Amino acid sequence: MRKTKKMYGTEQNVGEEYLDAVMDQAPKGYRKVREGNAFQRGLNATFDGGKTGVQLGLSIIPGILIFTTLVMILTNGPSIVDGQAVYQGVAYEGTGLLKDIGDKLSFILTPLFGFANSEVLGLPLTSLGACGASIAGAKQLAESGLLNGHDMAVYFAIAYCWAGFLSSHASIADSMKTREITTYAMLTHFIGGLVAGVIANYAYILIF
Numbered sequence: 774m775r776k777t778k779k780m781y782g783t784e785q786n787v788g789e790e791y792l793d794a795v796m797d798q799a800p801k802g803y804r805k806v807r808e809g810n811a812f813q814r815g816l817n818a819t820f821d822g823g824k825t826g827v828q829l830g831l832s833i834i835p836g837i838l839i840f841t842t843l844v845m846i847l848t849n850g851p852s853i854v855d856g857q858a859v860y861q862g863v864a865y866e867g868t869g870l871l872k873d874i875g876d877k878l879s880f881i882l883t884p885l886f887g888f889a890n891s892e893v894l895g896l897p898l899t900s901l902g903a904c905g906a907s908i909a910g911a912k913q914l915a916e917s918g919l920l921n922g923h924d925m926a927v928y929f930a931i932a933y934c935w936a937g938f939l940s941s942h943a944s945i946a947d948s949m950k951t952r953e954i955t956t957y958a959m960l961t962h963f964i965g966g967l968v969a970g971v972i973a974n975y976a977y978i979l980i981f
Contacts (some may be wrong), residue, residue, distance in 0.1 A: 776954070776957045777957075779924045780873065780953070780954065789828030803848045803908070813838075816876055823825050824857070828916075840939050841899055841907075842925045843873070844895055844898045844899045844901070845865065845867060845895070845899065846867040846868060846893075847867060847868055847869075847870045847871045847893030847895070847909070848867055848869070848870075848872065848899070848910075849865050849866060849867035849869065849895075850866070850867060850868070850872070851866055851869075852866055852868075853930070865913070871891075871892075871894055871895050871898065872891045872892050872894070872895075874891075874894075875888075875891030875893055875894040876891050879881075879891065882894070884966075885970070885971050885974065886927050886931075886971065886974050887923060887927065887971050887974045888924050888927065888979070889919075889921055889923070889924055890914075890919045890920075890924070892914060892919055893914065893919065893928060894919060894923050895907075896910055896911050896914070896928045896932065897912065897928055897931040897932050897935060897966065897970070900931065900932035900935045900936055900938070901935050901938040901939055904932050904933070904935070904936035904937070906917060907928075908932075909930055911925065911928060922977075923974075923977050923981075926976075927970050927973045927974050927977065928953075928970075929973075930969040930970050930972065931966045931967070931970040931973075932966075932975030934965050934966040934967075935962065935963070935966040938959065938962055938963070938966075939959075942955050942958050942959050942962065946958070
């Protein structure tokens with residue numbers, strides 16, 4: 774809020790260059806509607822809505838697809854076959870780098886978030902790209918016995934705050950023609966998720 778106040782101020786109205794079209798003022802007691810009868814207006818609204826939905830979907834795909842795939846590659850390790858680590862080229866295989874990083878930073882991460890397993894770190898990171906994709910990973914960890922109730926609470930607190938992190942900021946800034954604020958918006962969004970995780974960690978400990 775402080776940053777946007779400095780950049781845009783609080784007194785000046787939004788300029789026409791930021792709007793898709795100039796809105797005509799309707800007489801008092803009336804509102805401006807589309808031209809044509811009810812059927813034509815409904816049909817045009819449907820077409821416009823469908824077009825906008827497709828454009829929105831295309832704008833959020835890069836963040837979801839690229840970042841989620843990257844996190845999955847860095848989170849999971851190779852498949853285990855007869856007690857041996859083997860790369861088979863199947864789904865969910867990766868380098869396991871995040872687990873190693875989590876082990877080395879456990880002296881910081883454990884007091885803050887209290888995760889029982891470093892593999893859980895991949896879940897909130899995946900939510901930066903897509904919260905839905907990280908929920909699928911949570912199901913896999915839970916079935917493997919690596920995700921307990923405490924970790925689930927902390928993960929959801931972070932993931933719900935970080936949902937749409939990469940996909941939404943870029944598309945919103947692009948639509949509003951304010952790309953210069955994207956970095957600051959993402960930074961505050963990121964900090965919010967961390968704070969949510971810390972609060973959930975200690976709230977769970979105090980309550981349960």
